Amino acid sequence: MANTTKVHGSVLSTATRRVLVCLYEKGLEFEFVPVNMAVGEHKKEAFLSLNGTPLVTPGRQMATLSVWMEVEAHHFEPAASKLNWELCFKPLFKIPTDTAAVEENEAKLAKVLDIYESRLTQSKYLGGDSFTLADLHHLPSISYLMGTQIKKLFDSRPHVSAWVADITSRPAWSKVVAMN
Amino acid sequence: MANTTKVHGSVLSTATRRVLVCLYEKGLEFEFVPVNMAVGEHKKEAFLSLNGTPLVTPGRQMATLSVWMEVEAHHFEPAASKLNWELCFKPLFKIPTDTAAVEENEAKLAKVLDIYESRLTQSKYLGGDSFTLADLHHLPSISYLMGTQIKKLFDSRPHVSAWVADITSRPAWSKVVAMN
Known part of the structure; x- marks a missing residue:
């Protein structure tokens, strides 16, 4: 490489x-x-032809994309990263899981995913009709969460579920997962 | 390299x-x-030690930095790039300069630099006490403008003038200029 x-x-x-x-x-x-x-x-x-996948969008669409990047950063990621810590990393390091923290953040993540479900009825991706950084930023946390009890929160929302299947099957993401 | x-x-x-x-x-x-x-x-x-100059700042300071990056993008750069086009690139391409456009954008830039002058009495750099992207983004346009009649707008404002001298003398910028 x-x-x-x-x-x-x-x-x-x-x-x-x-x-x-x-x-x-x-x-x-x-x-x-x-x-x-x-x-x-x-x-x-x-x-x-030097440019790969465009991960941002031009003009006014960029404003929409920025909003969803902020939602990811301030709402999705705080809950998702705490859940990953409790359910993926703590078990790896043989530290006991804090079930109260799991419950609290599971409820928070469910609320965020309700908003995503609604958004994804309007457009295929969070930022619009194409895959962008607003989707990409979710990949690492979602990928881990899909191996935990939290998977049900994604599976139970049809548009979120289709979006997760779509973004996690991208060749670029498969290459990252294959690095383990 | x-x-x-x-x-x-x-x-x-x-x-x-x-x-x-x-x-x-x-x-x-x-x-x-x-x-x-x-x-x-x-x-x-x-x-x-792998990290070079930190060009962004952590936590709340990043919000201040972002504001000045927006000021650069929406106020400084539009006027500066038009002035560079009229006073640097048009002469290079033997296209006549539009003096009305120069006057209009010179007035706009003067107003932006008044705001910078005030800001730079409070902190050494636009984003705070250290050099960041908020300053760096100005380098290419300022460097060209300092070779035109617009230089007087920078020279006549003491804090702006000191800031210009400081950021244009950074070794990294000298390396870019030496690439010509």
Whole structure:
């Protein structure tokens, strides 16, 4: 898998320069690949095909996506990570599970998933019609929770259940799981 | 400068897994370097020293930082990029400068810089006491503007002027400029 980090851009472009200064500030090494914008190389297939799955969306859709990323960060993740700690990691480390904490967070997660169920009747993914970071951010926690008693909370909500099946079957996620 | 992109983490960590699934979705190649959290490797110097300049801040300070990043994106950058287009890039491409657009955006930028001048009396950098992304994002446009008549808008505001001198003299930025 080893390869060199490449930055494709123009040294005169302010956008490219922002990326470059970040890399230098962080002390990360990279190879610079000049893109000749004067002859339109940035609009040609060779350059455009460098992008993988678009994980964000342009314009106004980005606002919707941001809202769902906030919901994930402030509502889903706090409950999900506590449940994972109690039900996945504590058993792994031979620490007793706190059943009161499980009950409390199970109830919280159920409420979040009710909102997701409603949202997913309107669009296939949380941020809209395509898979984005708003969905991706859920993958690590959901993947662990599906191996616990919490699975029932996802299974009992048909749109949530279909969404979980969809996002967890993405090839990129399978590659992460295969790293164990 | 060529080197391999490395991801240092634990395959069991949900945080690491988020990073990994993003890389796989984007089709980016990398080398995974396991960090053994069970023996505390993530708290040891070898791991901690991997991080370069911290460009974001933890906790509540991040909210302040985000506000200034928004100010940059919605107020500074629109005026600055139009001025750069008129005063740097158009001359480069032998296109006549639109003096009305220059005047309009110069007035807009002056107002933004008044706000910066006031802010920079309170803290050394826009996001607080340390250099962050809120400052870094300005570098490419400011660097170009300092070579135009717009330089006077920065020079005439003492705190803004000191801030510009500070951020443009960072070694990381010098490396970007040297790429020309």
